[in-house]
Amino acid sequence: MRKMTAIFFAAVLSISLAACENFLDEPGSNTAPSSESLPSQEISVLEEASSSGQDEEVDRENILVAYFSWADNAILAEDVDAVASPSVIAPGNVQELAGWVQEETGGDLFAIRVTEPYPSDWDECLARANQERGDQARPVLQEQVENLEQYDTVFLGYPNWWYGVPMALLTFLEENDLSGKRVYLFCSHGTGGLSNSVEIITEAIPNATISNNIFDCYEEEASSSQGDIQSWVAELGYTSVPEREEKTAGTQLSVAWGENQVIYSLNDSSAAQSLLEQLPLTVAVEDYSTNEKIFYPPQELDTSDTPIASGGAGTLAYYAPWGDVVMFYGDYNENPSLFELGQIVSGEELVAQMSGSITIAAA
Numbered sequence: 001m002r003k004m005t006a007i008f009f010a011a012v013l014s015i016s017l018a019a020c021e022n023f024l025d026e027p028g029s030n031t032a033p034s035s036e037s038l039p040s041q042e043i044s045v046l047e048e049a050s051s052s053g054q055d056e057e058v059d060r061e062n063i064l065v066a067y068f069s070w071a072d073n074a075i076l077a078e079d080v081d082a083v084a085s086p087s088v089i090a091p092g093n094v095q096e097l098a099g100w101v102q103e104e105t106g107g108d109l110f111a112i113r114v115t116e117p118y119p120s121d122w123d124e125c126l127a128r129a130n131q132e133r134g135d136q137a138r139p140v141l142q143e144q145v146e147n148l149e150q151y152d153t154v155f156l157g158y159p160n161w162w163y164g165v166p167m168a169l170l171t172f173l174e175e176n177d178l179s180g181k182r183v184y185l186f187c188s189h190g191t192g193g194l195s196n197s198v199e200i201i202t203e204a205i206p207n208a209t210i211s212n213n214i215f216d217c218y219e220e221e222a223s224s225s226q227g228d229i230q231s232w233v234a235e236l237g238y239t240s241v242p243e244r245e246e247k248t249a250g251t252q253l254s255v256a257w258g259e260n261q262v263i264y265s266l267n268d269s270s271a272a273q274s275l276l277e278q279l280p281l282t283v284a285v286e287d288y289s290t291n292e293k294i295f296y297p298p299q300e301l302d303t304s305d306t307p308i309a310s311g312g313a314g315t316l317a318y319y320a321p322w323g324d325v326v327m328f329y330g331d332y333n334e335n336p337s338l339f340e341l342g343q344i345v346s347g348e349e350l351v352a353q354m355s356g357s358i359t360i361a362a363a
Helices: 002-018 040-048 093-105 122-135 167-175 197-204 219-224 226-236 270-277 348-353
Strands: 063-067 108-111 153-159 182-189 215-218 252-257 260-266 281-284 286-288 292-295 315-319 324-328 338-346 357-362
Touching: 063 093, 093 108, 093 153, 093 182, 093 219, 093 226, 122 167, 167 197, 182 197, 182 219, 182 226, 215 219, 215 226, 260 270, 260 348, 270 338, 281 292, 338 348
Parallel strands: 063 108, 063 153, 153 182, 182 215
Antiparallel strands: 252 260, 252 357, 260 338, 281 357, 286 292, 292 324, 315 324, 315 338
């Protein structure tokens, strides 16, 4: 039932997105363009930069996180509509993503800012961006990166503007020689996706090595993408947060209601850590099928390095498509979207009786 429901929703979402189209996108989905959609010369550049960062020694002092964000490049009008133009209210979508990348990598942050700010009105900004695109303009920047030669890795963030990139980003790329540097792209957008942005950037810096592992997310999802983009950075091998490793191994979880208590032992996965960070919780427990109890944590769990759940009664798991934590008291079938968080230690006979409000805490 879970599988059929998830497939149905995915199909509906795919059709809905295909019907939408934006001209000027400001920052949500972690989908890189397929090789079939990219020019052959771009594919060759991207394939040279396979995402094997975890196999290499990373010098975190040599990382630059450069980004362009509308919020850094507009003077807010007194009557600016924060609902209609949320991307221009600090922190902007790309600005926030860049901050999380910097936090994860420990690199240096650089905001690409123009000397002539863009309008804070959406339509006026759109018109100027379109004019600059037509004129192939190169807006003048306020400052340059100091000692660019010290960096060998650059994380480059931007919004999709007019199916491409802000022209100020091209000013930055042309004024800063990234030859020989490893470049990772992250982008926020509307329904236009990455469009031609990767091709445009590749043409601007032909002697840089651009990874084909690209992070992108929809505008509406940017503010809730911290876990996703930091997992992406960790996947590349650039995380500077060693305390995350095996932080939850051996940690026990208590699920209590009334005078009853069930204890689970957590594994050392990122999903278990994500759950642990949200505790304590008091939530409603629900019945699902005839073999599981479920509850919904406030935030989604990071499943980037979490094993698939495979076992019988006593498994604590997370079903990613629905965002629910599952406590199995009977056998279940393996599912690629069902991730293991841990195993029961005591109180297995009580799980089937669980009802009402439960309190989850580290034991």
